[in-house]
């Protein structure tokens with residue numbers, strides 16, 4: 001299995017989906033799409049035009065499967081590449097989601113995806129803590145190894161992916177041009193990556209409120225439009241939107257290994273104890289305080305001890321100007 005923080009380069013595969021009509025049907029059936037929210041823009045005013053034209057939707061998560069989403073969830077080639085990449089036998093896909101973007105004159109954030117640990121994940125642990133757990137290197141034993149595939153529908157104006165396949169301190173690679181029906185499969189939880197600019201660029205980064213919706217026109221599903229506060233604010237052929245479909249799977253070396261570790265769950269008290277032992281060993285003054293998990297100043301103190309890497313040569317992001 002891969003070492004912490006540095007993953008082998010991802011694997012590029014071509015001609016991934018045989019029947020693209022099934023993708024078009026899925027896209028239309030799941031409309032409308034809403035702007036990406038979440039941790040990059042917490043507390044956004046629902047009536048302020050702060051969101052870029054970056055729309056997202058889950059097609060598969062814990063208790064939901066969009067009809068037809070098996071096309072991606074059960075993609076045999078993702079299983080095959082993942083087994084090779086990790087030298088592992090057990091691949092358990094759990095998530096599929098779609099991004100649709102247009103009119104982004106700056107990049108998305110350079111980032112690694114959020115980690116999962118046995119017993120600790122988004123629903124019971126703050127995001128900052130999960131990330132700090134990863135970067136501390138103290139919780140590797142409980143980490144659930146993830147495989148990610150990113151697949152692209154179209155070739156659009158730019159819309160590339162920058163990715164730090166040789167680690168955060170070496171120049172990034174790019175996948176751009178001839179992206180249609182290709183996918184990159186690898187470890188996006190250790191490899192930094194960044195969505196590059198997406199055209200059209202004539203109005204800079206276009207922004208809408210978090211309540212905007214993207215959907216195909218009634219009667220012509222080859223053209224999609226964004227409506228915001230009751231008005232159409234953007235319209236383009238579907239072929240001009242950067243459409244990517246993400247797939248994620250848990251990975252285990254073998255079924256025996258999966259069963260071996262299944263009961264080895266991390267409680268929040270374990271997290272506090274392990275951090276405290278390490279903080280004491282390092283001679284740090286800060287102690288882990290479970291009462292302060294929601295306190296940004298506590299998060300900052302702990303993160304200062306276990307900082308995330310910052311990849312070199314990252315592009316300017318759409319969040320730089322609104323942050």
Ligand SMILES: [Fe+2]
Nearest residue numbers: 112113188193
């Ligand atoms: Fe990502």
